[in-house]
Amino acid sequence: MTVRGRRVAAVAALLVLVPAAGCAGPSRTGEDYRNKAASTAGAAASAVNTALIGVRAAGDGRVTGPYVSVLLGDAETDLLAVQQTFESRQPPDEASDAVRERLGKALGKAADALAAVRIAARRGEVRELPETGRDLPAAAERLERLEKEMSS
Numbered sequence: 306m307t308v309r310g311r312r313v314a315a316v317a318a319l320l321v322l323v324p325a326a327g328c329a330g331p332s333r334t335g336e337d338y339r340n341k342a343a344s345t346a347g348a349a350a351s352a353v354n355t356a357l358i359g360v361r362a363a364g365d366g367r368v369t370g371p372y373v374s375v376l377l378g379d380a381e382t383d384l385l386a387v388q389q390t391f392e393s394r395q396p397p398d399e400a401s402d403a404v405r406e407r408l409g410k411a412l413g414k415a416a417d418a419l420a421a422v423r424i425a426a427r428r429g430e431v432r433e434l435p436e437t438g439r440d441l442p443a444a445a446e447r448l449e450r451l452e453k454e455m456s457s
Contacts, residue, residue, distance in 0.1 A: 331394070331395065332394050332395070332396070332397050332401070333397060334397060335397055335398050335400050335401050335404075337397075338394065338396055338397055338398075338401040338404060338405075339401070339404055339455045339456075340455070340456065341391065341394060342391065342404050342405070342408050342451070342455045343451070343452045343453075343454075343455035343456035344452075345387050345388070345390070345391040345408065345412075346408060346411070346448045346449070346451040346452035346455065347448075347449075347452040348383070348387040349384050349387050349388065349411075349412055349415055349448050350445050350448035350449045350452060351383075352380045352381070352383040352384040352387070352415075352419070353380070353384065353415050353418070353419065353441055353444050353445040353448060354445050355376070355379075355380045355383075356376070356377050356380040356381070356419055356422060356438070356441060357438065357441045357442060357445060359372075359373045359376040359377055359380070359434075360373070360377075360422055360434040360435055360437075360438040360441060361435060363426070363431045363432070363434045363435075364432060364433075364434055364435035366432070369431075370426060370429055370431045373426050373431060373434065374423070374426040374427050377419065377422050377423040377426050378423055380419060381416070381419040381420060381423050384412070384415060384416055384419055385416060387412075388412045388413075388416060391405075391408065391412070392405075392409065404455065407451065408451055408455075411444070411447045411448055411451055412448075414440070414444050414447070415444040415445075415447075415448060417440075418438065418440040418441050418444045419441075421437050421438070421440075422434055422437050422438040422441070425437040
């Protein structure tokens with residue numbers, strides 16, 4: 306395949322994948338919605354825990370400012386992506402409304418905590434990240450609890 310052909314194929318693939326990435330499939334039952342909420346909570350907890358590792362390493366002087374800044378930006382991007390995907394789902398019933406509200410609050414608090422450490426890192430406040438990120442452990446624990454609770 307020529308270089309031009311590969312470029313055309315790449316652009317065509319993106320045109321198919323990008324719209325699909327912004328949409329979430331429907332949840333037809335409360336159980337399915339809870340399972341998707343559990344999956345979202347787990348993915349969000351993973352992003353927060355990744356950030357927490359970076360924050361602790363930065364506080365100990367084991368990583369550079371640019372490295373931890375990128376790591377925190379990526380963790381925040383990951384969290385916001387799963388949050389957006391979950392929030393695009395229609396709750397199928399009233400019980401699912403409560404699931405949406407609980408998880409939404411937890412995701413919001415986690416996003417706020419990640420934004421705070423990302424901003425601090427980009428301002429060069431690398432050694433202060435453990436203090437700035439003091440809400441990260443609680444955010445991760447809350448998401449992990451929700452994942453466990455909603456998957457059972």
